[in-house]
Amino acid sequence: MNQEYRVEDKVMAKHHPELDILTEHAAGSLSLAQTACVAAHLNYCHCCSQTVSRLQAVGAAMFESLDPEPVGDALLDRVLARLDEEAPLSYQPARRSGQDATPALLSRLMAGDFSDLVWKKVTDALRITPIRTGDPQFEFSLLHIKAGGEIPPHDHRGSEMTLVLQGGFSDDRGSYHPGDFIYRSANDVHAPRAFADEDCLCLAVIDAPLRFTGWKYRWMNPFLRLQAG
Amino acid sequence: MDEKTGTSRDQGDVAKTIPTGRRTDEWSECLVLIANKQDRAAYTRLFRHFAPLIKAFALSGSALSATHADELVQEVMLKIWQKAGGFNPEKAAASTWVYTIARNCRTDMFRRLNKFDTPLAAEDFSPDQEHEEPFMQLQSRRSADRIREMMKNLPADQTQIIAKVYMEGKSHAEAASELDLPLGTVKSRVRLAVQKMQAQFEVSQESR
Ligand SMILES: [Zn+2]
Numbered sequence: 001m002n003q004e005y006r007v008e009d010k011v012m013a014k015h016h017p018e019l020d021i022l023t024e025h026a027a028g029s030l031s032l033a034q035t036a037c038v039a040a041h042l043n044y045c046h047c048c049s050q051t052v053s054r055l056q057a058v059g060a061a062m063f064e065s066l067d068p069e070p071v072g073d074a075l076l077d078r079v080l081a082r083l084d085e086e087a088p089l090s091y092q093p094a095r096r097s098g099q100d101a102t103p104a105l106l107s108r109l110m111a112g113d114f115s116d117l118v119w120k121k122v123t124d125a126l127r128i129t130p131i132r133t134g135d136p137q138f139e140f141s142l143l144h145i146k147a148g149g150e151i152p153p154h155d156h157r158g159s160e161m162t163l164v165l166q167g168g169f170s171d172d173r174g175s176y177h178p179g180d181f182i183y184r185s186a187n188d189v190h191a192p193r194a195f196a197d198e199d200c201l202c203l204a205v206i207d208a209p210l211r212f213t214g215w216k217y218r219w220m221n222p223f224l225r226l227q228a229g
Numbered sequence: 230m231d232e233k234t235g236t237s238r239d240q241g242d243v244a245k246t247i248p249t250g251r252r253t254d255e256w257s258e259c260l261v262l263i264a265n266k267q268d269r270a271a272y273t274r275l276f277r278h279f280a281p282l283i284k285a286f287a288l289s290g291s292a293l294s295a296t297h298a299d300e301l302v303q304e305v306m307l308k309i310w311q312k313a314g315g316f317n318p319e320k321a322a323a324s325t326w327v328y329t330i331a332r333n334c335r336t337d338m339f340r341r342l343n344k345f346d347t348p349l350a351a352e353d354f355s356p357d358q359e360h361e362e363p364f365m366q367l368q369s370r371r372s373a374d375r376i377r378e379m380m381k382n383l384p385a386d387q388t389q390i391i392a393k394v395y396m397e398g399k400s401h402a403e404a405a406s407e408l409d410l411p412l413g414t415v416k417s418r419v420r421l422a423v424q425k426m427q428a429q430f431e432v433s434q435e436s437r
Binding site for chain 2: 019020023024025027028029030031032035036039051053054055056057058059060061062063064065066067068069070071075076078079080082083086087088105108109132133134135136
């Protein structure tokens with residue numbers, strides 16, 4: 001899915017989640033860490049947001065065609081009795097600051113700024129900080145790659161989702177800028193290199209520890225066995 | 230409470246034309262009445278229509294027990310009462326708005342029951358409606374009807390899988406292992422079904 005969508009004042013992401021990932025997101029069937037990563041992409045991408053809205057409308061149509069299950073009046077009465085204590089909220093949605101600001105969801109997870117996080121140094125160029133989401137299976141972390149720095153070639157036993165937040169990087173398949181979403185399936189080896197002129201910050205969600213494939217880097221694998229959750 | 234008390238029926242026949250010439254639906258009107266007037270008669274009508282659907286959704290794939298299903302119905306219906314002020318009929322169809330709340334509450338209930346310890350609620354992942362463009366035409370009653378119509382005509386293998394994904398909240402991988410199918414097959418069936426249904430929106434957009 002390499003479409004470009006130009007909307008005024010919006011970052012134009014060029015790399016998007018595939019339709020099946022967006023469908024799982026819209027249906028609420030993605031894992032917590034993965035759905036957080038997709039939601040962060042939607043923050044940058046008008047095109048995928050619209051697709052997700054349509055996919056939710058598809059869900060709503062299915063919802064409306066379900067065979068209704070009878071609900072007794074007792075339940076209605078119980079709910080009506082609680083309406084007074086549950087007064088409607090006067091609704092004032094939080095304003096989102098500019099498109100390239102940190103996605104709100106991410107700010108909540110970090111409970112602070114990028115600099116407040118504890119970064120583990122993996123190589124001279126690469127630092128990682130795991131972020132707790134409560135997802136028991138998928139690790140959600142931030143990666144910081146120094147300008148021009150390379151992440152050693154690695155593969156993964158599971159999938160890897162990446163979202164560029166600042167700067168950017170390239171690998172053998174393309175180059176990626178803020179808002180771009182990259183999905184790699186298991187056993188896909190790649191060696192991303194950050195752009196020469198700017199440090200790169202990205203969000204990564206993996207469902208199994210990364211394994212570095214070069215012998216030089218074998219020793220560092222234990223550092224990457226981050227804690228899911 | 231009698232559903233004919235309070236707001237009278239005849240109102241439903243007038244307020245259906247909005248400036249763009251498109252008809253809104255009864256459920257959007259109910260939500261607006263709840264938001265503006267805390268109208269309990271409108272709320273009761275909405276309850277009688279949606280509560281049985283929410284319960285069916287809760288029980289899809291025996292995901293939840295009957296007790297939890299009733300609990301979910303209450304939770305969703307109370308959320309609707311509280312959040313009606315955030316509903317914007319120009320940006321979403323009422324059914325989509327209700328479905329999204331039901332989906333989020335069910336996800337949160339699953340996580341609670343499975344003792345997930347997370348700082349996030351499912352609704353944190355939905356972009357705020359306020360920031361969305363109006364695309365009423367995409368979600369008009371007509372496209373919803375057309376989608377429902379078209380779902381009846383989908384091949385059974387596609388219906389079965391999208392029901393698993395949407396109504397039972399299963400991932401593609403879970404659906405694949407339950408149905409004993411290769412993941413690739415599941416993905417392509419979902420894609421085919423979803424593309425066909427999405428196409429209904431494109432059509433209604435062009436026929437504006
Ligand atoms: Zn996108």
